[in-house]
Amino acid sequence: MGISDPSIAFFYLIDESSLVVASVLIVLVISLVCSSADTLQNAIVASISRDIYDNRMDLQLSRIATIAMIPIAIYLASGPTILGFHFNAWSVFGIFLFADMLAAATVSPVLMTLWGGVSSRGALIGCVAGFASVAIYGLYEPPADAAFYMYILHPTGGAVPASEGGLTNLYAFLSAIIGSTAATVVGSYALPDE
8 A cells, every 4th residue: 555645654654653752753843843943033133133233232132133023923924915915824845945945056156166266256146047047947847837937936836746756846956056057157257356
């Protein structure tokens, strides 16, 4: 007997496990989500205190900013519409895929800066071209129910269904890596640092 949806195979495995194993797994999953939210919250407050206040924000104000973000985050997670923009409450999987798309579009130019032949302008061009190549891939292989540029925001569009063994569209990520690498090399030769 097979599983019709491979993305839930893990849940079939733990369904037969003991209450202790299931309890430990629930605690681990909740810890993972809380850790990710905590890290994001710390990064936002650090960016505000360093970039906006130029390191002049005292500890008390930083703590207030941290606490003030909690109700805002809860409200935005509920999926409101503000000024005509609808905040989708994406799944955690979708958020991590978006972060992975950002990483795929920028990892090659960043790592290539270790090579002396890559210019800073070439690396910047490569990062932008990584995103552009995902949109170009969307023109070549458009998502079934969205605009061509939506692969950047939601890489699961047009993916192999989970029932057929897929979870996301790997080619969107490959186009980001290949496009950013090629543009970094070409941009570095065309616009060398002085």
